[in-house]
Amino acid sequence: MYKSEQLAQHLKRLIENGSWSAHTKLPSLREQAEISGFSLMTVMNAYQDLEAQGLIYSKEKSGYFIAEHLKAQMPHSTTIVSLNPKIEINSLVFKYLKSIQSKDILPFGSAFPDHHLLTPTKLLQMVSQKARDQKSYDQTTNLPPGNLALRKIIAQRYAMQGISTDADDIVITSGGLDALNLSLQALTQPGDYILLQQTTFYGAWQAAERLGLKVITLPEHPTFGFDLQAFEQVIQHYPIKVCWFMLNAQNPIGFTVSDDIKYKIAKRLHEHQIHLIEDDVYEELFYGMNKPLSMKYFDRSNLVLHCSSFSKTLGAGFRVGWVYAGKYSEKIQHLQLMSTISANALIQNALVEFVSSHHYEKHLRQLRRRLEKNKKRFTQYLKQHLGQCCEIYSFPSGYFLWIRLPLHIDSLELYQQLITQNIGIAPSPLFNVSDSNQHYIRLNCSFEWNPSIQTGLDTLIHYILNLQSQS
Amino acid sequence: MYKSEQLAQHLKRLIENGSWSAHTKLPSLREQAEISGFSLMTVMNAYQDLEAQGLIYSKEKSGYFIAEHLKAQMPHSTTIVSLNPKIEINSLVFKYLKSIQSKDILPFGSAFPDHHLLTPTKLLQMVSQKARDQKSYDQTTNLPPGNLALRKIIAQRYAMQGISTDADDIVITSGGLDALNLSLQALTQPGDYILLQQTTFYGAWQAAERLGLKVITLPEHPTFGFDLQAFEQVIQHYPIKVCWFMLNAQNPIGFTVSDDIKYKIAKRLHEHQIHLIEDDVYEELFYGMNKPLSMKYFDRSNLVLHCSSFSKTLGAGFRVGWVYAGKYSEKIQHLQLMSTISANALIQNALVEFVSSHHYEKHLRQLRRRLEKNKKRFTQYLKQHLGQCCEIYSFPSGYFLWIRLPLHIDSLELYQQLITQNIGIAPSPLFNVSDSNQHYIRLNCSFEWNPSIQTGLDTLIHYILNLQSQS
Known part of the structure; x- marks a missing residue:
């Protein structure tokens, strides 16, 4: 066990015992280092780990605080691993989505953030400016794998998190769901087993049904969000081809799985050579100081296809997402050319300008x-x-x-x-x-x-x- | 046989005999009516029929002329109806599409018209203006079945051709190929038989392969483009669930099937209750005075799903198409919400303004x-x-x-x-x-x-x- 993990577990017990009430300020990094005798780096790692688990939160220039929601970290799951439950979700989802579509419905059921918070003025100006230039509409330079400049910027943002990559690994898609669906289609054959989280985004169920896959579900862990033990059991007992997980700001529950658990998941995936489709569309919407790491960070054998989009940060109406496809880039492009062909050319061009400017970080x-x-x-x-x-x-x-x-x-x-x-x-x-x-x-x-x-x-x-x- | 058909066949024989050389002006409608003793309306129908078959062409205010390409109307097909040939087309298509993607390649192989002819300035101005308004990006009003105002305009354009419809029949899609794929998915189950034209857009083959369908192909007729006799044989001998045809400016060959044959196809479809997916993405690119009729015009029992797009008239980079889905609207929306969700909101809003203005017809x-x-x-x-x-x-x-x-x-x-x-x-x-x-x-x-x-x-x-x- 890492020293930082040791410290994190110790602090977690204190938090769970109710030693601190909500919004209590934790000792500063320096104070904690002095108290514990660990290095500043170890303390920082432990705090970040606790933050990633949602036990504490950080405020810039103020330090770390005990989070509000301490009594029960996670809903207790009553179901164990289950094989291939009957899928009746499709028509329910459709009726539901149609029912909340009207302007008259208060959108507490919506999957999208309030659109007043998105589409920053600067972006609108850039789209407007690009829109006057005929060149912005040229599809040739925006065909799969998508606009090169945009792919470069996305690759740079991975690199900023310590994930080495280049533009060739990235494929631009028609939104995040398109990225997820294309990835699943590229990695599976009908009849394959896939592993989903038990409580998960319904799109995963729908994709599995459409592609004729056998679904196994993994219950969420009451404290950590992800049940590592159950995961290990499943992958030992079933020939899982692909996992489809959301581990940051998980939809619908909201938890973020700790780096330590992510590291262990990655290790198991590597041992069993199982692919992971990582739905990370909320990756930018953390409240703490640091963006949570993705599974891609821990992926050493090109098993993770990391999917994200601009829908939750700039606006769902843009319909631009991407997948870190790595060696599956060509296969995914192949599937795109048979279906949606490409994302809108003008929007890809405008995003290049906005996302590469300082306005994007400011907006985030x-x-x-x-x-x-x-x-x-x-x-x-x-x-x-x-x-x-x-x-x-x-x-x-x-x-x-x-x-x-x-x-x-x-x-x-x-x-x-x-x-x-x-x-x-x-x-x-x-x-x-x-x-x-x-x-x-x-x-x-x-x-x-x-x-x-x-x-x-x-x-x-x-x-x-x-x-x-x-x- | 209609009188107009009789006249058309008579004239066709004269044309095929070489009685007139290319670019010879035909007798005017009035002259022809006088010569033949038929009514003006009958003569007009006959001329339009010949025009639809590519035997003659029309010029506004000048009349009708003998077309240039008379010796052989159509490539002679050597293959008869064939069941389920081995599909090796996918990797060839992919390699091909990638090879012509570069800016350095002279685009004689491209499927898209020269983009300098598209994206008219007025449209760019409208997109630019809309782009400044945050409301243009609101996805809610652009979710499936798509922007209501845009669907109304599209429905009006059908009505202008004598096809009664309303906005509820139309579903906006992420381009024409998306419309075609969604239609095929909505109408078929794996193992179903579908009928394709023998020489056809490769997207049809790819969709069939992806959905696990059995493909039967119909050879093109050397004179009429569509071989009605072969068609009748196929639908009598095979349990065809869906046809996927392109009958106007057929890709890749280019022919347009006559109204008379379309009428007969519609009749057979009705008798056998076979659905037709009509790929009509070139519908606006006729050179004559009248837009060729679609199969939808002849469809009395809601068997035709008519698919088209703005890609070939305004620009492929827009990625906006539609399907006249009729009673299949809900099923198709269902599939959309599981895949691409919707076309770009801004672009849908901008198209409303442009397509409803006189600028659209002027551009066309x-x-x-x-x-x-x-x-x-x-x-x-x-x-x-x-x-x-x-x-x-x-x-x-x-x-x-x-x-x-x-x-x-x-x-x-x-x-x-x-x-x-x-x-x-x-x-x-x-x-x-x-x-x-x-x-x-x-x-x-x-x-x-x-x-x-x-x-x-x-x-x-x-x-x-x-x-x-x-x-």
């Missing part, structure tokens, strides 16, 4: 602060009014709250009641095909607080309390 | 005139230098020439020789999986004549004559 910093502020406000309000009967899982990244309703409340029923009030929520059957764990909802809390948001939350609270009292 | 008229002019120039030059050994099929629409090389010249070999000279051409094995008919090439002739184009054509001519003399 602002976005993170705003999301953090909005999530705090939502969390406080909901804890205040629902704290007695619900568990609110509020992790320091992204813009989702994961809420455990009282066991007997069916989240689908709550969703159906609220939609009649023009309020959207995302019920857990969208993310989980098992029969248990159907009493959770995902809530989009990216919105600036205003009277209509508060009224919407009040209605949500009213309906939950009402269902609660009916039992 | 200019585009058609330019394509016609460029095709004539290419045709003349090639006939002059290759007329002795090659047949040049030049139909009055689109921007492709289909060239039959001397039988012993392998078009793949010619392609490989020319690519070393930085000249791209599209060899027939890309479009045809049968062993015969491998001595054709498709040539993109959308480019303004200039010295570099002429030099490129000279090199092409030189290599063909060289291969010819080697035998």
